[in-house]
Amino acid sequence: xxxxxxxxGPGGRLFAEQQPGKDEVSFRVDNTSEAYYxxxxxxxxxxxxxxxxxxxxxxxxxxxxxxxxxxxxxxxxQQAGKITFHSxxxxxxxxxxxxxxxxxxxxxxxxxxxxxxxxxATGGTNGPAFFFHLxxxxxxxxxxxxxxxQFYEPFRAYDRPIFAIPGNHDGMVFGQGSxxxxxxxxxxxxxxxxALTPGQSPDAGGLVRSVMTEPGVYFTLDAPYVSIIGLYSxxxxxxxxxxxxxxxxxxxxxxxxFLKSELQRLTPDRNAxxxxxxxxxxxxxxxxxxxxxxxxxxxxxxxxVCQEAGLWPDAVLSxxxxxxxxxxxxAGPNKKETPYLTAGSGGFAATPPQSTVGKAPIxxxxxxxxxxxxxxxxxxxxxxxxxxxCVSFKSPAPNGGLATLxxxxxxxxxxxxVPSGGAxxxxxxxKSPRKTSK
Ligand SMILES: [Fe+2]
Numbered sequence: 228x229x230x231x232x233x234x235x236g237p238g239g240r241l242f243a244e245q246q247p248g249k250d251e252v253s254f255r256v257d258n259t260s261e262a263y264y265x266x267x268x269x270x271x272x273x274x275x276x277x278x279x280x281x282x283x284x285x286x287x288x289x290x291x292x293x294x295x296x297x298x299x300x301x302x303x304x305q306q307a308g309k310i311t312f313h314s315x316x317x318x319x320x321x322x323x324x325x326x327x328x329x330x331x332x333x334x335x336x337x338x339x340x341x342x343x344x345x346x347x348a349t350g351g352t353n354g355p356a357f358f359f360h361l362x363x364x365x366x367x368x369x370x371x372x373x374x375x376x377q378f379y380e381p382f383r384a385y386d387r388p389i390f391a392i393p394g395n396h397d398g399m400v401f402g403q404g405s406x407x408x409x410x411x412x413x414x415x416x417x418x419x420x421x422a423l424t425p426g427q428s429p430d431a432g433g434l435v436r437s438v439m440t441e442p443g444v445y446f447t448l449d450a451p452y453v454s455i456i457g458l459y460s461x462x463x464x465x466x467x468x469x470x471x472x473x474x475x476x477x478x479x480x481x482x483x484x485f486l487k488s489e490l491q492r493l494t495p496d497r498n499a500x501x502x503x504x505x506x507x508x509x510x511x512x513x514x515x516x517x518x519x520x521x522x523x524x525x526x527x528x529x530x531x532v533c534q535e536a537g538l539w540p541d542a543v544l545s546x547x548x549x550x551x552x553x554x555x556x557x558a559g560p561n562k563k564e565t566p567y568l569t570a571g572s573g574g575f576a577a578t579p580p581q582s583t584v585g586k587a588p589i590x591x592x593x594x595x596x597x598x599x600x601x602x603x604x605x606x607x608x609x610x611x612x613x614x615x616x617c618v619s620f621k622s623p624a625p626n627g628g629l630a631t632l633x634x635x636x637x638x639x640x641x642x643x644x645v646p647s648g649g650a651x652x653x654x655x656x657x658k659s660p661r662k663t664s665k
Contacts, residue, residue, distance in 0.1 A: 230246075236295050242435075250334070255376055256375070260321075263367065266409075271405045272405075272408075276463065279443075280443060282445070290446060291449055305451055310450055312453070312609050315570045316361030317546045317547065318377070320336035321365075322366070333381075338574075343355070348384070348386065355608065358388070364391055371429070379434045379436055381574070393444050398412045416444070421443055445458050451502075454502055455505045459509070464518075465522065466525065470482060472524045491536050494537065497541075503639055505542045505616075506542075510545060513554045513567045514545075515581050516550055542609075543566070547571045549577055550577060551603070552567075556594050566618065566635050572606070573604070578602065603622045605620055606621060617634065617635070
């Protein structure tokens with residue numbers, strides 16, 4: 228049987244190996260960068276933010292999906308009347324210690340990446356159109372030499388574009404002197420995701436995947452039925468920071484003006500029933516995980532900008548916390564219900580929530596933790612037809628199948644979460660929670 232050709236995007240963009248090999252069992256370059264935590268520069272500056280690289284000059288801050296996938300995928304989405312895409316963060320396999328072998332670390336990421344690639348392969352032009360990465364692509368310090376082991380090799384079969392916002396680990400820096408980092412912040416991320424042209428990456432180890440041409444580390448992806456505004460929340464383990472927060476942080480490149488103008492730009496099309504508007508930011512504004520609490524400053528920034536723009540997001544997606552969490556936040560004059568989903572479950576680690584967290588649902592103020600956090604590796608599948616937005620969390624099951632462990636749908640017109648079982652009535656198909664399927 229003739230082999231099906233892989234996707235060829237505009238400008239010669241390629242995304243996957245034609246014949247991907249088996250998952251590897253050892254790293255090409257052993258990751259030793261945990262040692263950088265002890266370097267003089269990091270020791271002195273570990274609580275400092277890093278400057279945000281300016282977006283490239285004279286390029287649009289809005290990416291069009293069609294410029295990456297080409298017209299056939301876009302036509303298929305429009306014909307189907309809906310789009311599907313993937314999202315997850317914290318994919319980098321690097322955590323090797325007394326409890327976890329190299330093989331296990333590689334496998335944790337590979338199981339997620341392979342399941343995502345399989346969704347694309349089996350879905351064809353009606354399957355997921357892209358993967359929006361929620362940051363922490365590479366551990367521990369975002370170095371170029373680990374892109375092969377932690378990114379290009381695991382996603383070698385994923386035949387669709389991968390967009391990304393950086394996480395703290397992608398921007399962290401180290402150095403043997405105390406005054407300047409050895410490598411500028413985000414250097415490898417910029418080379419691999421914010422390149423001028425879609426050529427081959429020197430960090431890909433010969434694997435096929437064109438570098439991405441994002442304008443910078445914050446941008447908007449416009450696709451049929453959905454726009455994703457991606458923000459960069461800087462390098463601290465916590466909290467995430469997207470602005471100076473009224474002078475509290477020395478951030479020059481404030482992303483709030485960008486966010487406000489994007490919300491205003493998207494409002495007419497969103498309110499006409501043509502698209503959902505999603506915000507993606509690495510550090511979760513709401514979180515009950517044991518290591519990272521929610522970034523209240525980011526939440527406060529989002530609230531004030533949404534208030535000014537008069538538009539609240541239809542969903543907020545984050546990584547950073549190494550588990551799955553789903554909150555509903557009620558905000559705005561119409562008490563809009565927005566799901567806040569954390570999926571830092573892409574392969575680096577699976578970390579339990581705070582031991583003091585009780586059983587869901589738990590409501591504090593406007594925020595409700597809707598389901599008990601799920602401490603498993605897995606990823607989000609998002610589907611939208613402009614009227615309803617659905618998100619499900621899928622996890623590779625031990626039998627080689629895939630378990631859908633949680634799902635939520637939002638009625639975009641009403642701005643309300645669809646009661647369980649209502650998604651099918653609205654025409655969108657979603658699987659019931661807690662059922663396992665192949
Ligand atoms: Fe992170």
